[in-house]
Structures are given as C-alpha cells and as structure tokens.
Amino acid sequence: MKGNPNRQIGICATVLFGACAIVGCGGVSANSPPATTAARASDVDDVSAGLMEHHRHHHHGGVTLIIALSLDTLGVSPEQRTAVEKIRSDLHARMEPARAAEQELVTMLADGLAAGNLDAASADAAVAQVAAAAAKVHDASADALNELHAVLTPPERAALVDKVEAHWAVWQTANSEETDARNPARGKLAMLATDLGLTPDQVDRIRARLGEGMKTVPRLDLQEISTHLRAFGDAFRRDKFDARMLTTANGANAHLASWGAAHLAHFIEAVSPVLTPDQRARFAQRLREHAAHAPSDGGNP
Amino acid sequence: MSQVSRIGMLRRLACAIGVSAALVASAGCGLEVGAVYPGMGYSDYPPDEYIATTEPVYFDGRATYWYGGRWNYRDGGRWNHYDREPPGLYQRRMQSPPVRRTYEARGGRAVAAPHRR
Numbered sequence A: 001m002k003g004n005p006n007r008q009i010g011i012c013a014t015v016l017f018g019a020c021a022i023v024g025c026g027g028v029s030a031n032s033p034p035a036t037t038a039a040r041a042s043d044v045d046d047v048s049a050g051l052m053e054h055h056r057h058h059h060h061g062g063v064t065l066i067i068a069l070s071l072d073t074l075g076v077s078p079e080q081r082t083a084v085e086k087i088r089s090d091l092h093a094r095m096e097p098a099r100a101a102e103q104e105l106v107t108m109l110a111d112g113l114a115a116g117n118l119d120a121a122s123a124d125a126a127v128a129q130v131a132a133a134a135a136k137v138h139d140a141s142a143d144a145l146n147e148l149h150a151v152l153t154p155p156e157r158a159a160l161v162d163k164v165e166a167h168w169a170v171w172q173t174a175n176s177e178e179t180d181a182r183n184p185a186r187g188k189l190a191m192l193a194t195d196l197g198l199t200p201d202q203v204d205r206i207r208a209r210l211g212e213g214m215k216t217v218p219r220l221d222l223q224e225i226s227t228h229l230r231a232f233g234d235a236f237r238r239d240k241f242d243a244r245m246l247t248t249a250n251g252a253n254a255h256l257a258s259w260g261a262a263h264l265a266h267f268i269e270a271v272s273p274v275l276t277p278d279q280r281a282r283f284a285q286r287l288r289e290h291a292a293h294a295p296s297d298g299g300n301p
Numbered sequence B: 001m002s003q004v005s006r007i008g009m010l011r012r013l014a015c016a017i018g019v020s021a022a023l024v025a026s027a028g029c030g031l032e033v034g035a036v037y038p039g040m041g042y043s044d045y046p047p048d049e050y051i052a053t054t055e056p057v058y059f060d061g062r063a064t065y066w067y068g069g070r071w072n073y074r075d076g077g078r079w080n081h082y083d084r085e086p087p088g089l090y091q092r093r094m095q096s097p098p099v100r101r102t103y104e105a106r107g108g109r110a111v112a113a114p115h116r117r
Helices: A005-029 A041-057 A063-073 A078-115 A120-134 A137-151 A154-179 A186-196 A200-216 A222-237 A249-274 A277-292 B003-031 B048-053 B087-095
Strands: B057-059 B062-067 B070-075 B078-081 B099-101 B114-116
Touching: A041 A154, A041 B048, A063 A078, A063 A137, A063 A154, A063 A222, A063 A249, A063 B048, A063 B099, A078 A120, A078 A137, A078 A249, A078 A277, A120 A249, A137 A249, A154 A222, A154 B048, A154 B057, A154 B062, A186 A200, A186 A249, A186 A277, A200 A249, A222 A249, A249 A277, B048 B062, B057 B087, B062 B087
Parallel strands: none
Antiparallel strands: B057 B062, B062 B070, B070 B078, B099 B114
C-alpha cells in the first residue's frame, strides 16, 4: 500500500489523539480506588453510640454546651484554628461552674449508690446547684459567642448551625425515652440491664419504681429548647449577631441542665434498692467515669 | 469500488472518527462538573450523628460532607448532593479522609481525640 507518508502520520496522530483524549477523560471518571471510602454503616453506628452516650450524661451547659461541642468538628481553616480553639476553650471555661456542679452531683450519687445510703435531700440541693449555675452560662458566654460569629465565614456559620441542630436531634434521640412520660427511663434502664446483667425480676421491679419516682421530675419542654435553637440559628446566620439579644437562652440552658440532673438523681434513687452490692459498685464506677470526663477534651475546630 | 478508493474512504472514516472522538472527549472533559463517583453510593443523606461528629469540607461556598460515596451539602432546608464529583473535592478526598470525632467508647469511657477515617 502506497500513500503520502505525511498524510498517514497525520491520520495516525489524529486517531491516537482521540484515543488518548478518551482514555485520559475516562481516567478521571474511573478514579483509582479511593484512599478513603464512604463511611460504613458500622462506623457510623460506633460513633453514633458514643455520641448518644455522651448526650445522655452531659447536660450542664444546656444549649451552650451543644454549641461548644459543634466547634469540635467545624473544620475551619488553619488560619482560623487558633482563634476558634481559644473561643472553644473560653466557652468551656464559662460553663465550668455548671460542669463542676454536675460533677459534684454525680460524684455524690455515685458515693451514695456504692454505700447504699443515698441522701435525697442532698441530691435535690445538688440538682438545684446545677440549675442555678446553668442559668448563668449564656450571659457569661455571650461575648465569646459574638467573637465566634466575627471569626467565622458565612459558610462556617451555617455549618455551625447545622451541627447544633444535628446535636440537638441526637440529644433528643438519646433521651427520648426518658423525656416520654409514658415510657420513663426505658432506654437508660435497658442499657443498665445489659451493663450490670440485671435479672428480669430486677428489671420489672426497677420499672415499677421508676413509674412512681419519675413523676417528681419536672417535664422537659422540648418545644422551648427547639424555639431557642431556631432563634439562635436564624440570628447566627445573619451578618450581624449579638448573643445578648437571645432572650430565650438562659431559660433553655437552665431547663435542659436541670432536667438532666434531676432525671439522673431520681433514676439512681429508684434503682439503688433493687441492685446487689456488686451491681451498685459497678454502676457507681460507671458514674464516676462519666463525672471525670471533661467534654472540653480533644476536638479539632 | 477500487482498492485505492476503499483505502481512501477508510482513511477518511478513521480521520473523522479520530477527530470526532477528540472533540467529544475534550469538550466533555472541559464542560463536565466532575468525574463519576467511584463505586456505588447509598441513597440516604448523612444522618444527624454523622453531621455532629464529622468535619465538613468547604467548597463552592458551603459545607460539604463525604457520605454514602458522594458529596452532600445543605441546600436551604434540605440536603442535596453533587451528581458528579467536582475535581476540587476529588483532590481533597484523595489528600485526607474525613476527620471524625468519637466522644465516648461503648460502655461509657471517654475517647476524646478526633480521628481520621
């Protein structure tokens, strides 16, 4: 076969170029196996269980605690990280009186549980301390929240609001059975049954005691908290923000923290007489571990 | 048809195919938002516990989350996702996996440090 060699080279070059273009583009489409894979359901379950456990036991700062937790995974730029970390530390510092009050309550309950001599009056006084300290958290944190708004970009502010709403949704799931008056403490009781190896008879007796004992725990108004969160989210997304204008914050923080404290105290008072000494000791140890856990640890804003 | 004519026609056909392929492929590469995602994704959007524990990647003016084999983002009051992976997010995904925060291990013990998956 004869022909113009230049023309043949041109044809080959054109075909090769087309083939390479297709392969090249296809190479982007069919990426090599990714270094990261989609989060597997089991991974999500593990992390979710840990977060639920956290939201069952830590209520001291109310909504402000949820905001501070949301900073843990905000993913800000390296240039912002130092400033956001300082604000996160400031928020936890402003919540410290409430955290210490909650820790004192839990430690007192753990000691009384282990010794088999819970003092209801002292527990009620400790619950009141938690509520009083939580009621002051927002006013103490307002300047830090304003500083946070100034440091973040609009997309980061929106992401923070998304995270706050997500934490609140998880909180409600974690505590839903406890907030449902028709089904008191079923979730916590189920976990306790597993952890301590309760017998069916013990579970039934505890359930009967909880039905009566929980009637004295003030009902948590979820709508009140949701309304405050909506107000916070709407305000924080705007270009101008002043945390001191959030008039629903102090009430929401106090109610959330005091409900958590009162619920835990009454739960332990209800279950303690039914447990064996060994079960009480193990439950008390679990409570001390929660009391010693500082939510300000770790995080990577 | 003579052999010379057939060869000429084949050459023109090959040339046309090559040029067309090059044009289509080049245009496709230039105009597509991104690449097809590798593997099959879930049909669900990220659940609350995933949003609460995972660092987003900021892209195109919004927080995006790699979940279910695709990039998801908030679009007003609901979730949406990129149908094709934007090159910028693909590069980010190759550089580092999503950072997740574990608060407490099963059984109640605290695990404070964030970790990468």
